[in-house]
Amino acid sequence: MSAPSDLFARLLQDAAALREQGEAAVRALRNIGDVQVGAAEKTCVLTDNKVRLFRYSPLARSANLPPLLICYAMVNRPYMLDLQPDRSLIRELLSLGVDVYLLDWGYPDGADRFTPLDEYICGHLGRCVDFVLEHNGIEALNLLGVCQGGTLSLCYAALEPQRIANLITMVTPVDFKTPENLLSKWAQHVDADLLTQSGNVSGEFLNLVYLALMPFRLTQQKYVHLINMQGDRAQLENFMRMEKWIFDSPDQPARAFREFLLWFYQENRLVRGELSLAARPVQLRNIQCPVLNIYAANDHLVPPSATIPLGVHVGSKNYTSLQIDTGHIGMYVSGKARKSVPEAIVRWLTERP
Amino acid sequence: MKSDWGGAGHFKLEHTFQNLLPALGHTREYQEIARRMLDLSVRFQQRYADFAQQSNDIGQSALSAMQKRSAAGGTAPRSPAALYDEWIDCAEQAYAQAAHGEAFTRSLADLCNILSAFKIERGKMLEALARQLDLPSRAEVDSLHRQIRGLTDAVNRAASKPPKPKARKPREARKPRKPGRRTGK
Numbered sequence: 001m002s003a004p005s006d007l008f009a010r011l012l013q014d015a016a017a018l019r020e021q022g023e024a025a026v027r028a029l030r031n032i033g034d035v036q037v038g039a040a041e042k043t044c045v046l047t048d049n050k051v052r053l054f055r056y057s058p059l060a061r062s063a064n065l066p067p068l069l070i071c072y073a074m075v076n077r078p079y080m081l082d083l084q085p086d087r088s089l090i091r092e093l094l095s096l097g098v099d100v101y102l103l104d105w106g107y108p109d110g111a112d113r114f115t116p117l118d119e120y121i122c123g124h125l126g127r128c129v130d131f132v133l134e135h136n137g138i139e140a141l142n143l144l145g146v147c148q149g150g151t152l153s154l155c156y157a158a159l160e161p162q163r164i165a166n167l168i169t170m171v172t173p174v175d176f177k178t179p180e181n182l183l184s185k186w187a188q189h190v191d192a193d194l195l196t197q198s199g200n201v202s203g204e205f206l207n208l209v210y211l212a213l214m215p216f217r218l219t220q221q222k223y224v225h226l227i228n229m230q231g232d233r234a235q236l237e238n239f240m241r242m243e244k245w246i247f248d249s250p251d252q253p254a255r256a257f258r259e260f261l262l263w264f265y266q267e268n269r270l271v272r273g274e275l276s277l278a279a280r281p282v283q284l285r286n287i288q289c290p291v292l293n294i295y296a297a298n299d300h301l302v303p304p305s306a307t308i309p310l311g312v313h314v315g316s317k318n319y320t321s322l323q324i325d326t327g328h329i330g331m332y333v334s335g336k337a338r339k340s341v342p343e344a345i346v347r348w349l350t351e352r353p
Numbered sequence: 354m355k356s357d358w359g360g361a362g363h364f365k366l367e368h369t370f371q372n373l374l375p376a377l378g379h380t381r382e383y384q385e386i387a388r389r390m391l392d393l394s395v396r397f398q399q400r401y402a403d404f405a406q407q408s409n410d411i412g413q414s415a416l417s418a419m420q421k422r423s424a425a426g427g428t429a430p431r432s433p434a435a436l437y438d439e440w441i442d443c444a445e446q447a448y449a450q451a452a453h454g455e456a457f458t459r460s461l462a463d464l465c466n467i468l469s470a471f472k473i474e475r476g477k478m479l480e481a482l483a484r485q486l487d488l489p490s491r492a493e494v495d496s497l498h499r500q501i502r503g504l505t506d507a508v509n510r511a512a513s514k515p516p517k518p519k520a521r522k523p524r525e526a527r528k529p530r531k532p533g534r535r536t537g538k
Binding site for chain 2: 011014015018110111113114115119123179182185186188189190191194195197198199212213214215216217220221224228
């Protein structure tokens with residue numbers, strides 16, 4: 001057993017080392033400057049109010065699959081899927097020969113506060129699907145919905161099943177009332193009318209809510225861990241790109257947000273079969289196409305229990321689920337998911353052309 | 354004589370406003386808005402005090418958990434970084450336990466609802482000020498947005514309707530008979 005004086009000397013030594021590492025991290029951070037996001041080349045092929053549809057330039061010979069349209073969440077920016085060359089789901093898909101389109105919801109503002117949710121799903125998403133189908137002369141495409149975008153994609157696929165050849169959902173909430181879902185628990189007593197009566201819901205407010213899910217890790221520990229990077233420029237740039245993405249959150253259009261909060265989080269209409277959009281019932285059993293549901297084992301935003309029930313509710317007899325041992329954000333950028341997710345998607349699609 | 358304020362340390366906003374007369378006179382509408390804002394401020398303070406108490410309890414639970422862990426881990430010295438990470442683990446566990454509970458959930462929702470209501474009242478005040486200065490108000494802009502929304506919906510509906518079958522060419526109207534051709538008169 002160490003003598004108290006040895007222990008004290010060791011603690012002092014550790015503290016001095018930590019201080020040196022911290023100073024190195026601060027020096028390196030000062031020199032980082034602006035970080036760039038987005039790695040793959042893309043072209044805007046359709047503009048619909050603030051919504052833009054991008055098509056990515058191919059990086060490899062075509063895998064002869066129907067085009068893949070990615071529908072990301074409205075609550076975050078989609079460049080998380082193409083953050084930097086070595087952390088890009090989209091780049092990986094392109095290098096495997098997939099023809100990738102991306103729907104970008106943009107930054108809604110006050111002019112969008114009365115836009116209903118069905119306009120985003122049946123309107124904007126629908127028009128993007130129409131464009132891709134028409135442009136490629138095909139009758140059905142592959143749709144990849146991510147996070148909230150997965151929920152929107154499920155709604156669309158249930159309404160327009162003939163337009164979707166294969167549906168992939170990634171970290172997508174389906175059953176919004178499971179015991180592990182902290183976000184849902186907090187949402188239950190929020191007055192959706194009051195929250196949205198005075199306008200759009202700010203991105204800052206949503207960020208505060210997300211941070212509050214794990215406040216000690218997300219507001220303290222991750223910054224303290226910067227010192228472990230020992231001033232490594234590449235690691236710090238990765239960190240800053242993530243930081244930019246996390247806090248670059250668009251405001252949410254008031255009416256659509258109210259409907260999402262009320263109908264999905266509070267009333268759980270999607271799995272209860274009680275959802276209607278544009279006066280049309282949204283029945284998950286109408287989804288007959290093959291479905292691949294990818295989820296993260298340690299997801300604190302969309303716990304596995306919120307997404308696994310999809311298999312029970314869709315009408316498809318061809319349902320596959322894939323669990324990745326990572327967290328919600330790790331699904332896009334972690335070493336585990338970076339290669340395995342795009343490869344799994346393309347393998348699955350190739351088996352179902 | 355004992356002061357009505359009860360000393361600076363015991364000042365409570367709600368006591369000051371609870372015995373006021375109803376809003377009267379030319380400015381009564383503005384007074385009402387101001388009172389609702391004050392009432393909401395007081396309610397926010399009360400709920401925030403509950404929330405702060407719960408946060409304090411979480412801190413206590415985290416500390417107890419940390420003590421238990423340290424006791425279980427023996428006297429082996431650990432680096433400050435390892436101690437810090439252990440503290441974060443304990444704090445998150447204690448927090449998660451409370452955050453899933455009904456009391457915490459209610460407190461958060463109450464704070465959110467009160468702030469939302471306050472924002473609405475503040476908007477009414479700003480609305481009145483904008484009218485006084487002849488500036489475009491939020492209500493006017495909203496009204497325009499609603500009209501645009503309605504027009505957009507109408508255009509989308511019209512665009513998504515299947516085209517109507519071509520109307521038949523109307524038959525040519527018969528020429529009126531010339532008078533006086535009939536016989537038998």
